[in-house]
Amino acid sequence: MTTLRKALRTAGTAAAITGAVGLAGIGYAAVIERNWFRLRRYEIPLLDPGSPRLRVLHISDAHLTPGRRMLLDWLRGLADHEPDFVVNTGDSLAHPDAVEPFISALGPLLERPGAFVYGSNDMYSPQFKNPARYLWRSSRADYSKRTVPDLPWRELGTAMTDAGWLDLNNRKGVIKAGDRRVAAAGVHDSHIGLDRYDKVAGTADADADLRLGVLHSPEPANLNRFAADGYQLLLAGHTHGGQLCLPFYGTLVTNCGIDRRRAWGLHRYAGTWLHVSGGLGTSPTAPVRFACRPEASIIDLVAQD
Numbered sequence: 001m002t003t004l005r006k007a008l009r010t011a012g013t014a015a016a017i018t019g020a021v022g023l024a025g026i027g028y029a030a031v032i033e034r035n036w037f038r039l040r041r042y043e044i045p046l047l048d049p050g051s052p053r054l055r056v057l058h059i060s061d062a063h064l065t066p067g068r069r070m071l072l073d074w075l076r077g078l079a080d081h082e083p084d085f086v087v088n089t090g091d092s093l094a095h096p097d098a099v100e101p102f103i104s105a106l107g108p109l110l111e112r113p114g115a116f117v118y119g120s121n122d123m124y125s126p127q128f129k130n131p132a133r134y135l136w137r138s139s140r141a142d143y144s145k146r147t148v149p150d151l152p153w154r155e156l157g158t159a160m161t162d163a164g165w166l167d168l169n170n171r172k173g174v175i176k177a178g179d180r181r182v183a184a185a186g187v188h189d190s191h192i193g194l195d196r197y198d199k200v201a202g203t204a205d206a207d208a209d210l211r212l213g214v215l216h217s218p219e220p221a222n223l224n225r226f227a228a229d230g231y232q233l234l235l236a237g238h239t240h241g242g243q244l245c246l247p248f249y250g251t252l253v254t255n256c257g258i259d260r261r262r263a264w265g266l267h268r269y270a271g272t273w274l275h276v277s278g279g280l281g282t283s284p285t286a287p288v289r290f291a292c293r294p295e296a297s298i299i300d301l302v303a304q305d
């Protein structure tokens with residue numbers, strides 16, 4: 001009897017410790033790491049010999065809801081890094097009232113040259129689902145029955161284009177960064193089947209100082225076409241770096257066709273450079289990050305030797 005009582009007490013203690021550790025982990029992921037922003041820095045020798053540095057700020061996946069004050073304050077401070085131009089790879093919104101605070105936080109960044117594409121979450125509001133479900137299926141199927149966007153994506157786009165940023169949703173154009181010309185092309189979000197690469201297909205302008213491809217989801221079918229058309233740097237988001245990662249293992253799933261080793265960061269891809277942002281935010285239905293801090297990136301493009 002004494003032995004049984006001891007065993008039960010040991011099991012109870014173990015369960016209590018496990019529960020406490022689990023709660024502490026969730027609290028850390030929801031309160032601390034979700035607001036523990038990181039600026040990543042990269043340097044790529046990509047420009048013609050003798051060219052001065054060209055600094056790109058890449059932001060993505062803010063998934064903004066009003067009241068995310070720490071996120072808004074950090075975003076506002078990114079202008080201090082004085083980028084030559086800014087690229088937003090989408091999923092900026094997660095609430096009907098998020099446009100004004102997002103645009104306000106961009107603030108002085110909108111006075112600089114920039115470009116953007118949309119993500120599915122700029123168009124469709126978040127719907128509750130089992131946050132662990134992404135481990136075994138893509139969220140792409142969640143959009144199959146949603147045909148009418150319910151978020152103010154047009155107002156978001158208008159605010160950015162009114163500031164002079166280039167709309168790259170199935171479009172191409174030139175970003176003028178000082179006296180440098182960036183030949184840019186982009187596609188709308190392939191995650192909801194709105195990408196139309198054929199509309200921007202063709203050899204990139206070889207006379208430009210930089211040839212830039214922009215897309216929300218790093219889907220290999222589009223990445224390969226950008227690379228084949230001569231775009232030197234591809235910028236994408238969408239993956240959130242996995243959002244919930246395992247220490248010493250990394251990203252579990254990417255929620256699209258890119259392999260998990262290239263779920264975030266700077267990589268070589270089909271002879272070009274690919275940078276995937278781990279993103280600034282989280283889905284409001286899964287407001288946690290673990291071993292995957294929210295981020296933005298400064299990418300300094302410098303002259304080749």
Ligand SMILES: [Fe+2]
Pocket residue numbers: 061063091119121238239240279
């Ligand atoms: Fe996202």
